[in-house]
Amino acid sequence: xxxxxxxxxxxxxxxxxxxxKQVMIGKRVLIxxxxxxxxxxxxxxxxFSQGRTNNPLTSNGYQPHLGDLMTTMQxxxxxxxxxxxxxxxxxxxxxxxxMLENFQDIALLYPxxxxxxxxxxxxxxxxxxxxxxEKSVAKFTQAFAMLTAACNACHQSIGRxxxxxxTPTASKFxxxxxxxx
Ligand code: HEC
Numbered sequence: 717x718x719x720x721x722x723x724x725x726x727x728x729x730x731x732x733x734x735x736x737k738q739v740m741i742g743k744r745v746l747i748x749x750x751x752x753x754x755x756x757x758x759x760x761x762x763x764f765s766q767g768r769t770n771n772p773l774t775s776n777g778y779q780p781h782l783g784d785l786m787t788t789m790q791x792x793x794x795x796x797x798x799x800x801x802x803x804x805x806x807x808x809x810x811x812x813x814x815m816l817e818n819f820q821d822i823a824l825l826y827p828x829x830x831x832x833x834x835x836x837x838x839x840x841x842x843x844x845x846x847x848x849x850e851k852s853v854a855k856f857t858q859a860f861a862m863l864t865a866a867c868n869a870c871h872q873s874i875g876r877x878x879x880x881x882x883t884p885t886a887s888k889f890x891x892x893x894x895x896x897x
Contacts, residue, residue: 782826789818793867794884798894800847800856807894808856809848816841833870840866 792815799807823834843859860883867881887894 779825780821782822782829785818785822785825789815789867790881792818793864793881794888795892795894796844797860797884798887798889800844800853800860802895803851803853804894804896805848805851807896808844812841812844812848830870830873833866833873836866836869837863 792811796808796811796815799805799811819834819837822829823831840859840862843862844856847855847859864881864883868877871877871879871881
């Protein structure tokens with residue numbers, strides 16, 4: 717395999733040093749050049765991914781990156797807030813449900829995320845559930861602050877204290893209606 721890599725590198729260097737003028741001489745040269753470059757990239761690409769033990773992008777299926785699942789969490793946190801703030805209880809219930817599913821996925825896909833920190837979410841999510849059932853904005857606001865504190869507690873415990881979540885200050889979703897219709 718390393719001989720093939722070396723050959724491809726040599727071919728690429730040779731092709732490049734041939735200069736663009738000659739490349740334009742005929743289609744065949746261009747195809748050859750492109751082929752050499754593409755195969756070099758492909759070989760190097762596969763070499764890099766082989767070296768990684770935890771590459772989540774495998775041919776067996778797509779596994780989202782933890783950071784992406786967390787970005788989804790950030791969106792849910794935002795939408796949940798807006799729904800509760802406007803007393804849109806069915807939407808709030810829907811968002812908390814999706815948020816819990818999101819956390820389940822994280823627990824399943826990333827067992828390295830501390831279970832103890834995951835467990836800190838159960839109290840605030842239950843309190844949010846109760847506030848939704850009682851249709852109480854005041855209780856919801858209190859429970860939401862607990863939830864946000866749990867987000868930050870985990871970030872701190874895993875050495876990412878610089879990711880600080882707060883109660884949203886404004887809606888980022890101009891394309892969605894939050895007050896109940
Ligand atoms: C059990 C631990 C844990 C909890 C609870 C947790 N997070 Fe995270 N969060 C992480 C980890 C780990 C990362 C770093 C992911 C990475 O770098 O791959 C992270 C990263 C993030 C990021 C950065 C992603 C980015 O692209 O900027 C955001 C935003 C985030 N979390 C939001 C939240 C929100 C909102 C909550 C609460 C609703 C929450 N997290 C709760 C563990 C947690």
